[in-house]
Amino acid sequence: MNVLPFTRPTLTEDDFAAVRAVLESGWITTGPKAAAFEQALADVLGGGMRVLAFNSGTSALEAALLAADIGPGDEVIVPAMSFVATANVVLRVGARPRFVDVEPRARTLDVTQVAEAIGPRTRAIMPVHFAGRAAELAPLRALAEAHHLWLIEDAAQAIGSTYGGQAIGASGNPVCFSFHPNKNITTIEGGAVALADGPLARRLARIRFHGIEKDAEGEVQVPEWGGKMNLSDVGAALGLAQLPKLADFNARRRALAHGYLERLTPSEWLRLPGDAPGHSWHMFCIELDFAALGCTRAAFIAALAERGIGAGVHYPAMHLFGLYRRLGYGPGDFPQAERIGRQTLTLPLFPGMQMADLDAVCTALEALTQHPPRS
Ligand SMILES: Cc1ncc(COP(=O)(O)O)c(C=O)c1O
Structure with missing residues (x-):
């Protein structure tokens, strides 16, 4: 595969x-x-x-x-x-x-x-x-x-x-x-x-x-x-x-990001990143409410991998790492970072990627959100 x-x-x-x-x-x-x-x-x-x-x-x-x-x-x-x-x-x-x-x-x-x-x-x-x-x-x-x-x-x-x-x-x-x-x-x-x-x-x-x-x-x-x-x-x-x-790479990244934004529909469990002038689209990071879907992120990533699609996690909230909890930080301190940390998922995005690849990612995402994998 x-x-x-x-x-x-x-x-x-x-x-x-x-x-x-x-x-x-x-x-x-x-x-x-x-x-x-x-x-x-x-x-x-x-x-x-x-x-x-x-x-x-x-x-x-x-x-x-x-x-x-x-x-x-x-x-x-x-x-x-x-x-x-x-x-x-x-x-x-x-x-x-x-x-x-x-x-x-x-x-x-x-x-x-x-x-x-x-x-x-x-x-x-x-x-x-x-x-x-x-x-x-x-x-x-x-x-x-x-x-x-x-x-x-x-x-x-x-x-x-x-x-x-x-x-x-x-x-x-x-x-x-x-x-x-x-x-x-x-x-x-x-x-x-x-x-x-x-x-x-x-x-x-x-x-x-x-x-x-x-x-x-x-x-x-x-x-x-x-x-x-x-x-x-x-x-x-x-x-x-x-x-x-670099300019061509970034133009291609922008086109792919716009492709995702046109193809995907936000919902109560899917949050899409916003565009902005001068954005170089290093990554395309969505938020999925895995708790509402009734599955874990790990199971979702594994199900994407079974369909030949890689995904990343960028990033867990830093203050919840042991190193920073020892400085006195803990859960509840930064709700946005914590929610993003739980729900973030990075979809494939790189200049060599084709629009057909993007389509396959969106199709898999739609299928898996309709029938979430059981952990
Ligand atoms: C936001 C941010 N800061 C710092 C770094 C560190 O860069 P490097 O991996 O080149 O040391 C990275 C690398 O991923 C990063 O994403």
Whole structure:
């Protein structure tokens, strides 16, 4: 049986040729390809940003927090529903994630609740552009400015997205991308921070690689701690081959998402994601009321798999994980995130998918909701 995965990287001959060429070049770790990828990304984003490539989205976020001097005693506001890396990086630098609930359809930070969560220890707001849909940046920027907070954007899922006509990543504050294979373009593993050039960018570059910088005489100095977070030239060469195709990939994603929105009918047990200008449709996440259907999500996913259809779960509410319950969070704290966590299901969406595949997914979904699988 042909299995339709929920996601698959789009890799073609030019990608293979680019990787082969760099492997044969004799230089495979960070070097000219990484520098060229950073420049190409800066050109695509616009706004004269400095781009620093990282070996993952997680390390990009961690380095951005460190460069902003966020650490023990500090709080960072994050949405209660995201990939767990969003909160884990805050803990990793010694600070505390302050969870805030999300909007029910957009799944991005609820701005009113962000305003209420800001306290004396708050140092940053970290919105997530969920599934490629931009968070409400204008009011978040206003809040960050009014309270002298960092705005560090988790744009792991939002390469190619826009907000108010401006590319996500072109605002000047640190914006962190991921190029993991399920993202809209890939460097295998990889990430980047886009930000205005200046002292923060220089510090970020230092933190990325052992704290090393060269002084005016070209001598190596290590003024502070740094990690090992640099992107290889092999990953960067793949990124350079992928980047020119990003606009087409995202147009295809949009067409598929619109296909789902036209084909599926919302009901009391099916909630569909909302579209928005500049949405790059990294994922198509629906909500199914499994309790009302009388089946478990696991049984539903297994029944889809029997029909050759893959599905994902993005994401359980983070504050209900054991790690975060130990910080005092618990059930009932963030009702939207908790409902989404129980009911979310990610349907297949990737540029190589055909409209016939989409049709098969919708047919299977309709059949299974009429006759839910018994666990
Ligand atoms: C919202 C979010 N933040 C952070 C990350 C971490 O990125 P990476 O897997 O490249 O470390 C991801 C990856 O899925 C993500 O979806």
